[in-house]
Amino acid sequence: MRRERRAAASAARREPARLAHRGRGARRGGRRGAGARRRPAAAHPAGAARPALPLDGGERHAPPRRDLRLLPAARRARDARPGPRGQPAAHRRAAAARGRGGRAVIPVCVLTGFLGSGKTTLLAHLLRQPGFARTAVVINEFGEVGLDHELVETSDESFVTLQTGCLCCAVRGDLVRTLDGLLRRRDAGAVPPFERVVVETTGLADPAPVLQALMTDAAVAGRMALAGVVTTVDAVNGAGTLERHPESAKQLAVADRLVLTKTDLPGAAPEALRARLAALNPAAPVLQADHGRIAPERLFDAGLPDPAGRMPDVARWLAAEAHAAGPRGRGDRHDAGITTFCLTREKPIRAVALALFLEALAEHRGADLLRVKGLLNIAESPERPAVIHGVQHVFHPPAWLARWPSEDRRSRLVFITRGIPRRWVELLLEALDEEVALAEDPRP
Numbered sequence: 001m002r003r004e005r006r007a008a009a010s011a012a013r014r015e016p017a018r019l020a021h022r023g024r025g026a027r028r029g030g031r032r033g034a035g036a037r038r039r040p041a042a043a044h045p046a047g048a049a050r051p052a053l054p055l056d057g058g059e060r061h062a063p064p065r066r067d068l069r070l071l072p073a074a075r076r077a078r079d080a081r082p083g084p085r086g087q088p089a090a091h092r093r094a095a096a097a098r099g100r101g102g103r104a105v106i107p108v109c110v111l112t113g114f115l116g117s118g119k120t121t122l123l124a125h126l127l128r129q130p131g132f133a134r135t136a137v138v139i140n141e142f143g144e145v146g147l148d149h150e151l152v153e154t155s156d157e158s159f160v161t162l163q164t165g166c167l168c169c170a171v172r173g174d175l176v177r178t179l180d181g182l183l184r185r186r187d188a189g190a191v192p193p194f195e196r197v198v199v200e201t202t203g204l205a206d207p208a209p210v211l212q213a214l215m216t217d218a219a220v221a222g223r224m225a226l227a228g229v230v231t232t233v234d235a236v237n238g239a240g241t242l243e244r245h246p247e248s249a250k251q252l253a254v255a256d257r258l259v260l261t262k263t264d265l266p267g268a269a270p271e272a273l274r275a276r277l278a279a280l281n282p283a284a285p286v287l288q289a290d291h292g293r294i295a296p297e298r299l300f301d302a303g304l305p306d307p308a309g310r311m312p313d314v315a316r317w318l319a320a321e322a323h324a325a326g327p328r329g330r331g332d333r334h335d336a337g338i339t340t341f342c343l344t345r346e347k348p349i350r351a352v353a354l355a356l357f358l359e360a361l362a363e364h365r366g367a368d369l370l371r372v373k374g375l376l377n378i379a380e381s382p383e384r385p386a387v388i389h390g391v392q393h394v395f396h397p398p399a400w401l402a403r404w405p406s407e408d409r410r411s412r413l414v415f416i417t418r419g420i421p422r423r424w425v426e427l428l429l430e431a432l433d434e435e436v437a438l439a440e441d442p443r444p
């Protein structure tokens with residue numbers, strides 16, 4: 001830990017100047033921001049080497065890098081100005097809630113779960129519901145001859161597209177190309193004008209690269225946004241699968257909703273399994289589907305922030321209390337090597353310290369960061385909290401809420417990790433915060 005502190009401290013001494021330059025470089029146009037000069041992070045499991053700097057939104061081909069400290073203030077100033085054609089502020093806000101080219105952002109839901117756990121059955125049922133019309137489904141099948149797509153019947157307004165190959169290995173390229181192709185075909189009128197996308201992963205897929213691709217890739221980030229992760233779990237085989245296959249634990253740990261299937265079968269032990277699930281993922285509601293039958297609105301309303309910063313229910317999304325207290329009020333939990341915990345801080349976090357903290361986490365323990373969600377009190381933006389969301393080495397662009405959702409202005413950071421000790425994370429944040437404070441005010 002001492003070595004970690006030293007590395008963090010020396011990084012902190014270098015960083016404030018770098019971040020201060022970033023805004024100026026961007027204004028000159030074309031000059032690469034300071035983040036672009038840093039050494040690249042190790043290649044992550046999706047196969048692409050990406051710098052770990054999290055707070056610039058991860059859009060490597062995006063317009064000028066933004067200084068985290070300037071962003072809310074700049075937005076406030078912009079909101080206060082009359083619009084280009086004198087539109088009222090509400091109209092401009094509505095326009096901002098739309099993606100590239102003024103088009104609505106399309107939510108993408110990820111449906112995962114171990115082999116045979118009932119994903120396709122669930123999907124087939126959903127697609128027969130009127131409330132689930134206008135859905136494009138991307139089914140990833142491993143191997144050349146897959147059958148899942150044959151099993152899913154759709155209405156005229158929905159359709160299934162097939163992607164072969166392993167999502168874990170080829171996600172950055174293949175999934176993003178598939179989604180981008182879907183958007184083009186939608187724009188050209190070649191497919192029905194879908195309003196949501198469901199990506200069904202293969203039962204063996206590690207969901208993290210799928211989530212990363214949806215959160216950051218420039219090709220889809222402007223028009224599509226991750227809207228939630230649903231994981232099916234078989235009530236008969238789920239516990240055994242958890243013992244034998246670590247990827248199953250990961251699928252369950254990152255879920256926003258868990259769906260128990262096959263509870264009608266002899267040998268189903270839903271109550272014992274529920275206890276396991278509550279330990280692995282205390283925040284996700286556990287629903288039940290009988291041969292896929294479940295109300296669609298219960299599944300895909302996870303309330304993730306969208307790119308325009310809209311946040312239907314940030315408290316529910318964060319579920320900080322559930323992560324902090326757990327099913328038996330014990331705090332951290334361990335199951336299948338997965339640890340979840342919530343850090344809570346009264347003192348606002350300096351923007352630079354946060355950027356360094358997330359970067360250090362991603363660089364040093366990125367592979368074990370299954371999911372990080374946070375509602376943060378940033379020292380430079382006390383009235384507008386930042387919402388962050390990360391998976392492994394990649395972080396979603398921070399969403400700045402217009403106001404605090406409640407009286408509680410503490411920063412809350414929820415971690416779902418593979419064995420990262422809570423104390424290590426706490427010390428890292430403390431060390432960086434102290435160092436940044438020292439660098440900003442070096443008086444003894």
Ligand SMILES: Nc1nc2c(ncn2[C@@H]2O[C@H](COP(=O)(O)OP(=O)(O)OP(=O)(O)O)[C@@H](O)[C@H]2O)c(=O)[nH]1
Nearest residue numbers: 115116117118119120121203261262289290291292
């Ligand atoms: N009895 C019962 N069988 C179910 C239920 N849900 C799914 N099944 C059956 O379980 C088997 C596997 O379901 P699928 O929907 O194909 O599972 P999957 O997760 O898509 O499977 P992979 O594509 O192999 O990963 C099928 O025979 C389904 O009919 C349920 O609630 N009860």
